[in-house]
Amino acid sequence: MYPLRRVWAELKNEVLVLPSRTLVLAWAIALLGLPLVYNDAYVLRILTMTCLFAIFAASWDLLAGYTGQVNFGHALFFGAGAYTSSLMSQKLGVSPWLTVWAGAAVATLVGWGVGYLCLRLRGSYLSLATLAFPLIVLGLLFAFPGFSGGELGISGLRRLALTPTQNYYIAAVAMLAVVFGLWLLADSRFGIVLHAVRDDEVAARASGINTPRYKLAVFAISAAAAGFAGALFAHYIRVAGPSTLEVALSFQVVIWGIFGGVATIYGPVAAVFLLYPLTEWLGSFEKIGELRLLIFAVIVLLVLLFMPRGLAPWVRDKIEVQCPRCKQRNAAWKSVCRLCGAGLKAGASQSEVARAQRLVGHQ
């Protein structure tokens, strides 16, 4: 009984107290439970792609949002994973269950290499230089079509699993694991160092942080996650083509990341879960199918005018408030802080504050 009670206590005290965490829990449960309730191949297909792109967007956020290395060529890592995995499984006949990891490993190396080359660059220079790398690779792929399949790419790949439901669960579980892992990492001491590197690299170095090492590590980790997503993606749609390296994909991930809110991890994931199904859904209409990219861009533009910091921080500010005394977050409808008992609103009644402060042990 004890472990169960422990889990319940954790759930009650850490997750259910904050609306944002409750939302995330509900979303994860819904994601895992969906095929049991509504087993439609089309919906599952869209959600599988959404999950894979969510990994991709979250990995961009770790690099661009937390560390400030705004990467305009993130598709390079996605494509490196996709091409490595598909070349290995196609030419060597290795099972995709193994090549996916190889794809992630090669992407890690590529990420380390790009990071190494870009160590001295910062700001817009870094963004624009990173934009170049996938295009250089793309040029090489087109120039040597014998090896890479040229414009058609490598097609006829094996899938990881046979049924849509199985594929969906692979993507969903992989997404939850990677995104939660990235979020934990970004929330740890490591993540705090990344914030420092972004905000003031000189000050971070003066405080004894080996910033190049951190930047390289983030490039490698972020590339690993993106490459993993790319490899899964290639095996899911059974093609690894030049579209995995194009500028459009790199820009897409930038849009997802900034639309959702940078330096949050959950923001870009939320953005993918909103925008990708939305564009697919718009595309399913015959009349406005042609308009879907236009509608997409207009929505992004309008939302941005009202929430320039991104969607997730905006929503979070609406449903939660920060305690002025202890800086912990509380549900917006609370009048006293759940941790220190300070009044959250100007008009918090005296008796309520006194009662809460007695409860949390304040004088």
Add this chain to the structure above:
Amino acid sequence: MLQDILVTGLVNSGVYALLAVGFSLIFGVARIVNIAHTAFYMLAAYCFYALLVKGGLGFALAGVIAVAAVTAFSVLCYRLVIEPVREHEAAVLIATIALALIFQELMLLSFGGHYLGIPSTLEGVVRFFGVSIPYQRLLILVVAAAMLAAVWFLLYRTRLGLAIRATANDLEVANLMGMNVHRVAMATVAISVALAAIAGVVVAPVFVVDPFMWLAPLVTMLAIVVLGGLGSMKGSLIGALIIGYVEAITVFALPAGAYLKGAVGLLIMVAVLLARPEGLFGVAFEEER
């Protein structure tokens, strides 16, 4: 072949210089990485096409109207879309990406995705050291040179140019000295887009016009600007010459060169950045705080 390389390189460099100088200007003054810059170039080409082929106007009139319309439109876009989110750098970035996508889709809807040809403004060729140069390409070169000279004059010989340079140097101090930095930024947007629009109008008869024509020059332009040093006019000009010639040499001298021209140009940019992280003529300023 050598003559081909010389001529093609020079013409391409002229077009790239027009684009890169405009981009560099707006980055220098307002710190906007304007991804939609070449989308305005595409818009101008379409506008020119519509006025010339559909509207039946003369070449000169159609060109002038196209440039003026696109410039006015860009100021409108700046006021409505970019200015409200100016404080959020990331938001500005994707706002410009979204603008470019919107323009692309609008053109796709109204003109279709196929290539549109525009009849040459000037027929005939001139022979020059044994190379035949079509008048149209010569026109590109002349227009590019004239426009660059005009920009130089504007920047270094007028009060507006002084204000633009001052704002680029230090926005806050310029503001304190009584310059209306908002208006300066708007004027810079207009100048920079006008340059792009002029480039779009003069190349339209040589290149094909399609809704995706903004992507390839965008990447090349970014490479040039980074290569020369962000915000530096001289750097953009010399970067344009370097990349223009490198592309011409790759296309004419290498097998599968047409595929590799972008890659080689970008490789050169990366190589320069590795040696000089602030570009050829960029100023290595201390970290801004």
